[in-house]
Amino acid sequence: MNYVKLVKPYKEDARLSLARLCSIDSVYDAASAKKGAPFGEGVKKALDYVAALGEEYGFKVDKCDGYCTELSYGDKGPLIGIYAHADVVPATGDWTTPPFEPDIRGKKMFARGTSDDKGPLIAALYGVKALKDAGLIRGFRVRLVVGGNEENGSACLAYYFGKLKKEEADYAFTPDADFPLVYAEKGTSGDCKASKEIDLSPITKMKGGSAFNAVCDRLRVHLHKDDGFESALKVKGVSFLTGNDEDGDYIDFIGLSAHGSTPEKGKNAALIAFEELGSYYGIAFLSLLATLLKDPSGRGFGGYSDSPELGESTYNYGLFDYDSKTLTFSIDHRYGESADMEKDLEAFAGKTTMEVTHEGAQKVLLYKKDSPLVKTLMGVYRRLTGDVFSRPIAMGGGTYAKEAANCVAFGSAFKGHEGDIHSPNEYIYLKDLYRQMAIYAAAVYALGRLS
Numbered sequence: 001m002n003y004v005k006l007v008k009p010y011k012e013d014a015r016l017s018l019a020r021l022c023s024i025d026s027v028y029d030a031a032s033a034k035k036g037a038p039f040g041e042g043v044k045k046a047l048d049y050v051a052a053l054g055e056e057y058g059f060k061v062d063k064c065d066g067y068c069t070e071l072s073y074g075d076k077g078p079l080i081g082i083y084a085h086a087d088v089v090p091a092t093g094d095w096t097t098p099p100f101e102p103d104i105r106g107k108k109m110f111a112r113g114t115s116d117d118k119g120p121l122i123a124a125l126y127g128v129k130a131l132k133d134a135g136l137i138r139g140f141r142v143r144l145v146v147g148g149n150e151e152n153g154s155a156c157l158a159y160y161f162g163k164l165k166k167e168e169a170d171y172a173f174t175p176d177a178d179f180p181l182v183y184a185e186k187g188t189s190g191d192c193k194a195s196k197e198i199d200l201s202p203i204t205k206m207k208g209g210s211a212f213n214a215v216c217d218r219l220r221v222h223l224h225k226d227d228g229f230e231s232a233l234k235v236k237g238v239s240f241l242t243g244n245d246e247d248g249d250y251i252d253f254i255g256l257s258a259h260g261s262t263p264e265k266g267k268n269a270a271l272i273a274f275e276e277l278g279s280y281y282g283i284a285f286l287s288l289l290a291t292l293l294k295d296p297s298g299r300g301f302g303g304y305s306d307s308p309e310l311g312e313s314t315y316n317y318g319l320f321d322y323d324s325k326t327l328t329f330s331i332d333h334r335y336g337e338s339a340d341m342e343k344d345l346e347a348f349a350g351k352t353t354m355e356v357t358h359e360g361a362q363k364v365l366l367y368k369k370d371s372p373l374v375k376t377l378m379g380v381y382r383r384l385t386g387d388v389f390s391r392p393i394a395m396g397g398g399t400y401a402k403e404a405a406n407c408v409a410f411g412s413a414f415k416g417h418e419g420d421i422h423s424p425n426e427y428i429y430l431k432d433l434y435r436q437m438a439i440y441a442a443a444v445y446a447l448g449r450l451s
Contacts, residue, residue, distance in 0.1 A: 003438040008079035019102040022111035023224040043148040046086035066157040074141035080168030083400040084121035085150035088113040090210040093424035114428040115419025120175035123436035140448030157403040168405040171447040177409035184394035189333035190360030206322035212330040215266030217257035223247040260316035261396035263296040274427040301351035303344040309338025
């Protein structure tokens, strides 16, 4: 079957739908959270938009109390699941164009969510629609489940399967990683925090970061204006801004955001600030943290590990807060199959003299490469791309594959087209969007024929 030809009539609708979906600011917003909108109004708008598309296209729609939007089709046979998400991380950093005003320049569409995960979501939706319209969903069922809390702990799927008792799929994939396919994902420390009661004078307040799973790209530090300190920062080439707000004078240290699974690709503004503040003002504890946490693999404090399948450990420090009494920050620790997370965090606590707490940790995900799910999806990828050399990969990022049974991450990023997820100027190549539509249509059909 020619899947490229099958999805071709839907390309323009897919592009327009993606632009409309990406125009919705679907960052988690506790202030507007309520019954029916547990993750805030923005996320609700995005989930409602997906529901409206599903109703228009003839799918059965379940809004799942605002936690997810489920689009389903078919009434008998094995169940094929697709798990995507409509929530996004905050659009921090320097954007060339407004992050929620999709902009097509050349071959790319720029906006927050284009690659993570609204583009893949739309690709999967139109891939399934193409199958449905062609009468090819026969003898199996399909469910596209769009969650609203993937970036903040996946409470959406926990509710979907736990509270609503939804059926697990026989075979499933999530289009939220890389091609060709992810067979292994690192374990994570979940909601993990380090805290310490301490006087960091002359600092009165600090706050920074946008998400626990993104490198802190901006830290605001409140202390009296000090021309000497600012001059020293300029000499060293440190990026910063100064100003005054309701809490007094401040300095904003500027870094570079990156995904929490690859902290080495970013520049942590807080660690930059700790090094400079500790050195200039003689704040020994900040100097200690700057030294111990500089290496994102954990070597500085003895929390390093290296596993055969999943490689080196990583530590990202995303959210920071200091209220003149207590310093607190998040730890996004990711580790391989032979690591001991508890031992690693004990090493962190011992060397930093901080109290470390965590809950909701996720274990390592590891699928056999010769399993029917992996082999089938790899076969689809190879047939539709002609790439017979790439092999299943292991990664540090965590996906819905850990939340759902019989599921692996399948795409959506092609090699060299990662999309700058969690960073400013996130993008998707429109050509990639259309290729994803064909691949996901083929994948659903192939999985449906397995049983």
